[in-house]
Amino acid sequence: MRRLAGLVCGLFMVVTAQAGVVVEEVRTWNGPDHTRVVFDLSGPAEHHMFTLDNPQRVVVDLGADVPADAVDAIRDEGPIARIRTGERGDRTRVVLDLARAVDPEAFTIRPNQTYGHRLVVDLNKPGGGAAAPANDSQSTDERGPVMTAPDDGEFVVAIDAGHGGEDPGAIGASGTHEKDIVLAVAKKLARRVNDINGLRAVLIRDGDYYIGLRERTRKARAAEADLFVSLHADAFTDRRVKGSSVFVLSRNGASSEMARMVARRENQADRIGGVSLQDKDEELASVLVDLSRAHTVEESVGLAQVLLRELDALGDVHGGRVEKAGFAVLKSLDMPSVLVELAFISNPDEERRLRSRDYQRQLADGLVHGIREYVAATRPDLALEADQYTVRNGDTLSQIAHRHAVSVSELRRANDLGGDVIMAGRTLRIP
Ligand SMILES: [Zn+2]
Structure with missing residues (x-):
């Protein structure tokens, strides 16, 4: 059934494509603060975006044809469960079914050396992301190391x-x-x-x-x-x-x-x-x-x-x-x-x-x-001691010494090392 629908939709596209703009590719990028969906357009196109609840959806009515196969493969990308398209008068309705709430933003970008016309839909993490008012002290990313509060003296x-x-x-x-x-x-x-x-x-x-x-x-x-x-x-x-x-x-x-x-x-x-x-x-x-x-x-x-x-x-x-x-x-x-x-x-x-x-x-x-x-x-007040270092695969003594700004012989002496062979996993004292 879906195959048939795809075929019919495809035929429709061929008929109307000459009249309008076509989406050539749909690309997605996942970041900690937002997931981005980029529609590469063959020319400038109008768009209107709104959201629907129960279940959560972001809907974009786009003045361009969107071939179904451009979005079919997009599944479980960040908050996006899947993307559907349907005909809406002379526009295409693009529905992003969501697994969780987002704070969406849509905007178009004019061509540059790398890309042509684009419609960008950013699904920002609610209460954070690029579009949020810049309250610098508030963390919007509890996941990564980016926003964690610094310890004293670090x-x-x-x-x-x-x-x-x-x-x-x-x-x-x-x-x-x-x-x-x-x-x-x-x-x-x-x-x-x-x-x-x-x-x-x-x-x-x-x-x-x-x-x-x-x-x-x-x-x-x-x-x-x-x-x-x-x-x-x-x-x-x-x-x-x-x-x-x-x-x-x-x-x-x-x-x-x-x-x-x-x-x-x-x-x-x-x-x-x-x-x-x-x-x-x-x-x-x-x-x-x-x-x-x-x-x-x-x-x-x-x-x-x-x-x-x-x-x-x-x-x-x-x-x-x-x-x-x-x-x-x-x-x-x-x-x-x-x-x-x-x-x-x-x-x-x-x-x-x-x-x-x-x-x-x-x-x-x-x-x-x-x-x-x-x-x-x-900052001489900071005691920058790397007192210990655990040897990783591929490390050499001279690399470790260089990295910690000590000489190889100092490193040898501090750890009673005879030769140049060091085992991964061994903890070295950095003098
Ligand atoms: Zn660069």
Whole structure:
């Protein structure tokens, strides 16, 4: 019966499609604060959204044809049990059957370089999510590490993996997505940060979903972060360009042509990731950046220099100095904040390296070493002792030593180690 209905619906679509807009694809992304449904449209289309109770449904009447097979496969995605479509005059009624209550929001986005016309339906967690009034002290995510309240005397490092969800970031020649690389490095870095007593990591994004640039800084502030590190791996028009770079916010323009270009690309993320047009005060927010923040920019430069030196020890560094540009994600942050381009994914050699777990681990090691050094220098009141470390598979003595800023011989002496072989699971004392 359903097959037949699908067939009839399909025929109907063929007849009317020429007159109107068609939904070419329906994509879903699950995040902790919201589940997003994206309708890729062949052209601009009108929409009207409303909700129904008992059972909970979100209904969208869309001035476009929606082929049934575009939504058939969507089942049990976050709060969505399934999606049905039906004819409604010259419109298509799209019904999202829900397993739990949501706070929905629908908006259209105009085409950009990556996507055409889109209708975005965000199913926000009730009482939280991007659309909620920003009450920074209130946690909207009891599930993840993002919003947990900091313990006293802990130094909180916000780690922001750039892009995510429908925004892949830069794409390498062999198809590597920036969003995947930076998430992998972010997770490794968070583990290492948490290994150090006195430091605690919060991941701004811990899965494949998009978070708006303003929402990223809001999350960092809600977590009472003391430091903000945004991770990227950008592309440049010239494939030969390579090396890591570390950027800080500048209100006085970019320090180089490359910095200008990188900032322009990174600032476009919201347009690709699909941020509601209701979020219009971005410009205003950036204008209101207080001049008293000058000192955090200075602190950011200090942090950036330490990180740059760490990355330099790993391989190429682009330009060899801290770059400055107007990054939206660093704006309105009142904590030292840097944006790290781990490498250029547009360079084939670097793309290959970025895919290697070993290199990702080295990057995380270098970054945590730099962060530790920076915190130790600026916050001597914090006793940053990583007194114990449990050896994981694949660890080497020199990696562990480097990560905790001690020498291999100190590590050997403290643990009565003769050779270089260490067993996974063994707990080492860090001198
Ligand atoms: Zn990026």
